[in-house]
Structure formats: structure tokens, C-alpha cells
Amino acid sequence: MALIAFSLAFVEGMQRNAVRPSRNSSRYIQYGYAVTRSINLRQIEALKAVIENGTISRAAEILHVSQPNMSKLIAHLEADIELQLFERQKGKLKPTDHAMRLYDEIGRIFAGVRQVENAVEAIRRQEQGTLALGVMVTLASSFAPRVISRFLASHRSMFCSIDTLNSLWIVDGLIARKLDVGLVGPMADSPYVKLEPLMKCPLVCIMPLGHHLVEKQVIEPSDLHAAQFVAFPSDTFLGRKIAGVFDSYKVRPKIVTVADNVPTVCQFVAGGLGLALVHPAALDGLEHRLAIRRFEPEVSYYFQLCRSVDSKKANLVDAFAEEVRRVAAEISTTIRG
Incomplete structure (x- = not known):
């Protein structure tokens, strides 16, 4: 985005003109904060891309940089702020709590940047x-x-x-x-x-085309016992509501994956991973990729x-x-x- 590119150039210009200590310096104060080195916008973009895409290689593609350069951006960011942002587990990167706290703040910043860009566009067009x-x-x-x-x-x-x-x-x-x-x-x-x-309105049960429960017109909790199920996180309103129904009827679906938004859940189900309970308003355009059945007892959302x-x-x-x-x-x- 144009504004982000401008911000990056501005930050990097400031850093080129600033007196910078070596990495062996213990601490120094810049703009009132004690850090080893100031971070730059490119490092923030790299952190955001890796968390959202899960791998260094995919994040590198998104930002149009090489994989080694992406790895260096993350490594330098961790060194600059003296915090571990990722745990390396079997070749994969798992964000630490520090990384997720930073990601929350980054989300607010980028949302603000988008608002400024939109305001600039509106002024330019004299709407x-x-x-x-x-x-x-x-x-x-x-x-x-x-x-x-x-x-x-x-x-x-x-x-x-x-x-x-x-x-x-x-x-x-x-x-x-x-x-x-x-x-x-x-x-x-x-x-x-x-x-x-x-x-x-009530939630509906969605399932892959060809699933054996397609023969039923109404799905009940007992039908989902031990069945492969795509769930919402347990700390969300919808996740708690669905879990409460299962607890009431003493059924335990086999949770194969958890997703925090309905479109992703629908894609998992369409891909054959299992069943799910969703609001029918989210199914527009997916009718030919999923089987949709009424669920009883009704769970309103x-x-x-x-x-x-x-x-x-x-x-x-x-x-x-x-x-x-x-x-x-x-x-x-x-x-x-």
C-alpha cells in the first residue's frame, strides 16, 4: 500500500540518519524507550505475514522477498527487541505469547493505516x-x-x-x-x-457431499457422537454454545480441527474433514459444495x-x-x- 511504503521509507530514512550502536552495546535510549536497536516497519510486516501464513516460505511470497531474507528479518527482529517470537517445532514456527501480543497491536495499527488510506482516497475523489x-x-x-x-x-x-x-x-x-x-x-x-x-435463526448442520448422514433430513446430537467434527474455539460465544448442547446430550464428537471463523469452517467441511454447525446466512454460494440439514434441538444464533x-x-x-x-x-x- 502507498501509505505503508511511504511510512517504510520515512522510518528507514530516519534510521540511516540516526547514530546507531553496534549489536554488542548493552542498552541505549531512543525516543524514551530502552531497546538494543530500533525496529523497522519491514520487520513488523514480516512478523505479521509469518503469523498469518504459518510458514516463512509463504510469508516470503506474500511480501515478495526471498526466504533467506524473510528468515533474517524475523531473526533480526527477535535480536533487536530481545524477545523470542517463535518456537521452532519440527520445522514449523509456532508464535509465542510475546508474538501474539505484538500481533494484536499490529492489527490495530494496520487497521488505522487502512482508515487513513481510505480517507485520503475519499478526499482525492472529492466524494x-x-x-x-x-x-x-x-x-x-x-x-x-x-x-x-x-x-x-x-x-x-x-x-x-x-x-x-x-x-x-x-x-x-x-x-x-x-x-x-x-x-x-x-x-x-x-x-x-x-x-x-x-x-x-437456528444453526444448521453442514457436511461433505456424499457423507452417510446425508440420508437424514434432521440431524440430532446423537448422530454426531464420535463423528469427525470441525469446531469453533472453546473461548468463543458460538463455540461455547455448541459445546453446551453436546454436554447436555452427553455426546462427544471427534474434533479434527478448530477454526475461529465460519468461512474457514465451511471450507474444511467442503474439503471432507467432517461436520459442523453454522448459521445458514454464511452458506450463500456454498450450496453446491455442501450438504445442509436441519439440526434439532434448535440452537439459535x-x-x-x-x-x-x-x-x-x-x-x-x-x-x-x-x-x-x-x-x-x-x-x-x-x-x-
């Missing part, structure tokens, strides 16, 4: 209005684009930006006025935002439209919210039909 949207991953691939396309069709002078974030970050963005509208999960809450439930209580773009937000409601109603009708 009459802008709307910044925060969308959880589950609704980002199908639902949100459907809403935005319709909204822009009737507001042709508008400029919309969309950030895919977790629900808590979306609420933070609304409070900080970095976002105008959010589409979040059921656990998001704050006295500084208005929340409106959307598409409340819903999403929320989220907005600031004192938005300065109330009219635009109202118009967008109305489009969200229309699309949500259409999907709910299809699901019940």
Missing part, C-alpha cells in the same frame, strides 16, 4: 459522502457486499470503505468514530452504541447491526441500515422457506 463499515468475517464474503452494492446503486456519489474485524474491534472503532456502521456478533455490547438484532448513539452521519447511517434490514429479511425468508 460528497463517505461511510466507513466494520464487518465481522462471517458476513464479509456475501452479506456485506450484497448490502453495499444495493446501497451504492441508490447513492452513486457515496464512497464506502469496509474493514473486516472482530466484533470487539468494530465496537471500539464506532466509539472512536473511526467507523460509522458495524455488523457484529451477539456478544458485542456497549452503552455508547445502538445494537439491533439481525437474522436470528444471530448477528447485530451496530451504530454510534450520536453519529454525525445519521441520515446516511439510517439509509444504510434500512438496506441491511431489507437484505437480512430476504435471507431470513429464504432460510425459513
Whole structure:
């Protein structure tokens, strides 16, 4: 991205002009912090890429650098900050707690950079209005684009930006006025935002085409006992809700993998790894790759439209919210039909 490239050049320019100690120096103070050497933006990008892609080779491809150079970036970053960021296990890199704490901060920084870039683009195009949207991953691939396309069709002078974030970050963005509208999960809450439930309906059971349970029209908990199952993390709202049903019926599926978002879970199931329970709104476009069956007892789940209580773009937000409601109603009708 242009802004990141500019930031990188700026940081590196400062570092070339700065007095830098050797690696044998014990400590020195720069900008009020005690570090061996100052880190640079390229190292931060490398850390982010390795954590998100899992391997040095894939991260190197993403950043268009050689694998040895990527390894050096990570090694130098660990040396510069004097923290171990990865554990080497059987040829693979496992992020340490230190790395994940840094990754959380990096995510906030890059989200802010994207917002600045979007603002620059809006100013350049001299748009009459802008709307910044925060969308959880589950609704980002199908639902949100459907809403935005319709909204822009009737507001042709508008400029919309969309950030895919977790629900808590979306609420933070609304409070900080970095976002105008959010589409979040059921656990998001704050006295500084208005929340409106959307598409409340039962979860469905999805399975690979050709699975032996395809013959059944309704899947019950007992059907999932010892069956290969793709689960959500146990510390998430949906993961806890599904685990609670299994505990109530004393069934123990065979958890083959865990994924923290619905699109990834669906891809695992379509690939033949096992079964899963998901909200049907996430299945748009996957109907020909998965078998979908009703699950009983019903386990309800819903999403929320989220907005600031004192938005300065109330009219635009109202118009967008109305489009969200229309699309949500259409999907709910299809699901019940």
C-alpha cells in the first residue's frame, strides 16, 4: 500500500540518519524507550505475514522477498527487541505469547493505516459522502457486499470503505468514530452504541457431499457422537454454545480441527474433514459444495447491526441500515422457506 511504503521509507530514512550502536552495546535510549536497536516497519510486516501464513516460505511470497531474507528479518527482529517470537517445532514456527501480543497491536495499527488510506482516497475523489463499515468475517464474503452494492446503486456519489474485524474491534472503532456502521456478533455490547438484532435463526448442520448422514433430513446430537467434527474455539460465544448442547446430550464428537471463523469452517467441511454447525446466512454460494440439514434441538444464533448513539452521519447511517434490514429479511425468508 502507498501509505505503508511511504511510512517504510520515512522510518528507514530516519534510521540511516540516526547514530546507531553496534549489536554488542548493552542498552541505549531512543525516543524514551530502552531497546538494543530500533525496529523497522519491514520487520513488523514480516512478523505479521509469518503469523498469518504459518510458514516463512509463504510469508516470503506474500511480501515478495526471498526466504533467506524473510528468515533474517524475523531473526533480526527477535535480536533487536530481545524477545523470542517463535518456537521452532519440527520445522514449523509456532508464535509465542510475546508474538501474539505484538500481533494484536499490529492489527490495530494496520487497521488505522487502512482508515487513513481510505480517507485520503475519499478526499482525492472529492466524494460528497463517505461511510466507513466494520464487518465481522462471517458476513464479509456475501452479506456485506450484497448490502453495499444495493446501497451504492441508490447513492452513486457515496464512497464506502469496509474493514473486516472482530466484533470487539468494530465496537471500539464506532466509539472512536473511526467507523460509522458495524455488523457484529451477539456478544458485542456497549452503552455508547445502538445494537439491533439481525437474522436470528437456528444453526444448521453442514457436511461433505456424499457423507452417510446425508440420508437424514434432521440431524440430532446423537448422530454426531464420535463423528469427525470441525469446531469453533472453546473461548468463543458460538463455540461455547455448541459445546453446551453436546454436554447436555452427553455426546462427544471427534474434533479434527478448530477454526475461529465460519468461512474457514465451511471450507474444511467442503474439503471432507467432517461436520459442523453454522448459521445458514454464511452458506450463500456454498450450496453446491455442501450438504445442509436441519439440526434439532434448535440452537439459535444471530448477528447485530451496530451504530454510534450520536453519529454525525445519521441520515446516511439510517439509509444504510434500512438496506441491511431489507437484505437480512430476504435471507431470513429464504432460510425459513
